[in-house]
Amino acid sequence: MSTFIRDFIEREKMNRRNFLLASAAGMGSLVIPSAFGFDRARAQLVDPQIAWSYRDRASPYWLAIVSGGETFVESIGRPRDSLVNLINEGSSEKSLADIVSFLQATGGNCAIACDANDSPNARPIVEAVAAAGAYISTIWNKTDDLHPWDFGDNYVSHMTWSDLKPSEDLARALFDAMGGEGGVVHIGGIPANNPAIERLQGLRNALVDYPNIELLDAQPGDWDTQKAADVMSQFLTRYGDQIKGVHCANDVMAYGALEAMRAEGISGIPVTAYDGNPEAVDLVMKGDLLGTCFTNPHWGGGITAALAYHAAIGTFKPSEEPPEHREFYGPTILITQADAENFKKEFIDATPTYDWTDFWGPTNGQIQYPASN
Known part of the structure; x- marks a missing residue:
């Protein structure tokens, strides 16, 4: 596994420490x-x-x-x-x-x-x-x-982005990679965040069609790599080899999950992510991640x-x-190993040119709310 995950965690720690120091000095007060x-x-x-x-x-x-x-x-x-x-x-x-x-x-x-x-x-x-x-x-x-x-x-x-279907599709790919049975864990975002709610619900929607898959646990990782690593370590302690798959609500938390498993000498457990960051796409191409979703x-x-x-x-x-x-x-594109190389060429190796006055060109329709709203 690339060392970039460990370097990424160290950068996050430094940024968080700087923020806490600023807050202590009164810079974060409201x-x-x-x-x-x-x-x-x-x-x-x-x-x-x-x-x-x-x-x-x-x-x-x-x-x-x-x-x-x-x-x-x-x-x-x-x-x-x-x-x-x-x-x-x-x-x-x-x-x-x-x-x-x-x-x-x-x-x-x-x-x-x-x-x-x-x-x-x-x-x-x-x-x-x-x-x-x-x-x-x-x-x-x-x-x-x-x-x-x-x-x-x-x-x-x-x-916003409609995360239900992409998250469900990633969960289905994860369950198939697990052979349709075994325990899965979910590392989510900040609980009050709309994407965190929808990405967990997408997982739950997919579970309906996989009766032999058990959701062992779902805990927030707050979109943070180090916290996700801590959550994954706790999952490993609690559930051990019952864990056959990991569903993460974004890429950087998936990095934390991978690092926690690496620290325990564990490999081969399929992991899905979300966001389509360049590093995540590279990990999909290498097979370290099963898939991610680009927004x-x-x-x-x-x-x-x-x-x-x-x-x-x-x-x-x-x-x-x-x-x-x-x-x-907004737009979403699912990325798996089958299409990661082509995706990288189009969106990462080269940045598409956009008309910034075409305000709604790539959008996917009006936001839909529950009937009570």
Whole structure:
């Protein structure tokens, strides 16, 4: 196995340690003023600053997201480093505080692309942005009762990915690799995250057709490699050779699972992942991972920033768009050993060129909610 997994874990540890030191110094504290000082919502902005609010730089997924955002700002004649990075390190409190500070610093003359870190955090972020007369597009995490059209034009759009079917397909491939029987464990994301919920449910959906597969345990790894390694070590202690397969909710947690098994001298247990990061695709090609799922984060990062920016300057008016242009699913591609090499050539060895004004080209339709919503 490549040593990159151990190097990756060390980088994550260092990033986490730096964040904790910053928080101890008061940099992560949340101070929200009672009023933003804005008394009007502007129809359009002039030369707004652009920011991406996201989790961390340790993850190849978020690096791809930001790379897309930087490519977009280049397309409008700005330098890549003009994109403001608001890195929350997995803290919803810091996510909101950083956005409030950015709104104050720019006087609301800004466009923000954002993953709120967890679903409940999306509402206060959106409310702060709308109150400031700024514009925001979100991805992945929001509650089902929060909708862009409830905020006029300022909440431009929300994109998520329909993880149920891809996660179910990966689970079926995993169960087939297990010979249709034995115990499986699941390492999930932050429990309140929409993708974490759907990826576990996809696994459960697949279990219906595999009566001889038993879900031994499902525990959160919080999208973190080291925590996933710890969870996998606990699974190995508790269940031992009952474990015949591992279903992970993202790539970097799969790295942790592989490292935990390597430390115990265990090999040959099939593992699935999610995100389609370059390292994960290499592991699929080598056979260390059974499969992963690509959500095209480069495009997602660029188009989310593009939507917020173009709405802010008045290129289009969000409130005049149909619902499927306000809430929509992003693209997904399943990657197995059979197609990993071709995928790598198309999406990793070469970055496709995108038209950042084709806002909804690769999307997969309007987000669907449970009937109660």
